[in-house]
Amino acid sequence: MDHVAASLRDRRLDAVRAWTAFVTEGNESVPVRPEILSSWRRSAQGTALEVTGAPLADEDDTASFWQDSPLQAAVMAVQDELRRSAEDGDLVLAVTDTQTRILWTYGGRVMRRKAETVNFVAGGRWDDASVGTNALDLAGRLDQPATVFSAEHFSPIVHNWVCWAAPVHDPVTGERLGVIDLSTTWDRAHPIGLATARMMARMIESAMPDTRQHPRLGLPPVDQGLSLTLLGAAEARLDGQRLLLNRRQTEILALLALHPDGLSLERLHALLYGDAAVSVSTLKAEVSHLRSTLGGAISSRPYRLMLPVTIDVDEVLERIRQGQVLAAVTAYGGDLMPGTNSPALSELAEVVAVAVREALLADPDPDAVLGYSEIAPYDVEVLEACLARLGTTGHRAVPLLRGRLAAAQR
Incomplete structure (x- = not known):
């Protein structure tokens, strides 16, 4: 049995034990x-x-x-x-x-x-x-x-x-x-x-019929510009509507969003493909498709996004800078574009993952650690740091933290 299967089996056994203790004994101190x-x-x-x-x-x-x-x-x-x-x-x-x-x-x-x-x-x-x-x-x-x-x-x-x-x-x-x-x-x-x-x-939300034709009081403003989610499940939205893009196109948008001053064709190619043997004409075709999708909002020489952009990576890193660990973990949906072949995005993925982890080690807020353990269930060191911080305080999160630590160590 491989490690993942064994971990799932152990997680199931832990859940059954907790359920049994609650149902048969009325034990509410279950993890x-x-x-x-x-x-x-x-x-x-x-x-x-x-x-x-x-x-x-x-x-x-x-x-x-x-x-x-x-x-x-x-x-x-x-x-x-x-x-x-x-x-x-x-x-x-x-x-x-x-x-x-x-x-x-x-x-x-x-x-x-x-x-x-x-x-x-x-x-x-x-x-x-x-x-x-x-x-x-x-x-x-x-x-x-x-x-x-x-x-x-x-x-x-x-x-x-x-x-x-x-x-x-x-x-x-x-x-x-x-x-x-x-x-x-x-x-x-x-x-x-x-x-x-x-x-x-x-x-589903992006495909919802536009209810603005039925005005209501106090409607919130519709998001304007380009919104990029790169952490966990990657997606791009334009004015609140989801764009149907392939992985490479999303990667190009991410690199342009991360370089607001623009990128030359050669620099974009290097950040996207590294040493891979991909022609410049292939990249040009992808950018041309994106320009059409964004209504022409990508300039040339250099390539630059010409519309407001928000990106979840910036939110996570800014929360870490401000010492808001729980908010950073809440905004952190997981690894940045898992499986990307872009050297620049791979490097950024490591930067963000390490930054989140180091922030938790420095300030292991229990709720933040529990949220993080849903994404990184085998990070024993973070769980141990949180339990060490809580000590014998009897904090409500201790039983669950101990349960997750036991599962991670198996």
Whole structure:
């Protein structure tokens, strides 16, 4: 058994032990995240332990709500990409309303059958009062992405699952419309699962019908300019709308954003390709495509972005400079463009990763360390530094930190 498989097995055993202690002994000092423990407490008041499947809402009412809704229009616009992801990863995807009622699902071959057996289908009610702790409920309740792994689910019917969910908002009003969830078996859990859910939520939001044709009071301003997310799941947005770019095009935008004074063709080529035998004409073609996508907002001689740009890397590094470790980790979605072949971006990825890690070693804020351990679960030194700082204070995070340290050391 390889290291990843062994780690997942141990993580599952830890979750089962904690769940068993809570359910059979009422032990609330179990090493689980605070949001999981709170949900377990709510779930224990109901019948989630005995359920064999989610209760089903009225079929006609569910279909009527979904039909011609903004969510349906957005999901249908990007359904090909959603379905490919489900099939490639053997996932089951679900989109819910604000009451955690599933409105739409699509699944890979294996997970589709598993989903049907527990009513993870259109009309299924997945609030924790109905089926116990799950990622769909947490993402909606907390209005932030959530992961629930194996026996972190309260109901045994989904102890073999891992689920990642992220809220979906109206991009104009900011109103939460529901969540999107990705689920598979626990042994297929992957560190990028949560980032993928977040990316899919953003993709649905970017395809949402423009509600500005129905004016409302107090609308927040629409984002203007180019926004780049490079940490974790990379994406680019123009005036709030997601751009469909390949990896190389995103890398070019990243390099131009990181060099606001502009880059010559030769310098851009070196930063992007290094010593790889790629022709200059190939780079010119990529830049030409990007210029068209951005409405001409890339100048020549040098290549330079001619519009406002924000980039998540700057946010993380600025928070570190200000000593705001928790805010830095919150903004840090993971490694910068994992797998990039750009020497410049590879170097920056190392700079950012080391900066975040060193900031945590210098100031191991417990909440920041817990967030970081979701991204870097095997960083023993950071976990040890946090536990050493907390000592015998009895801090609420200590049991979970110890649990994660034990898992990382196996």
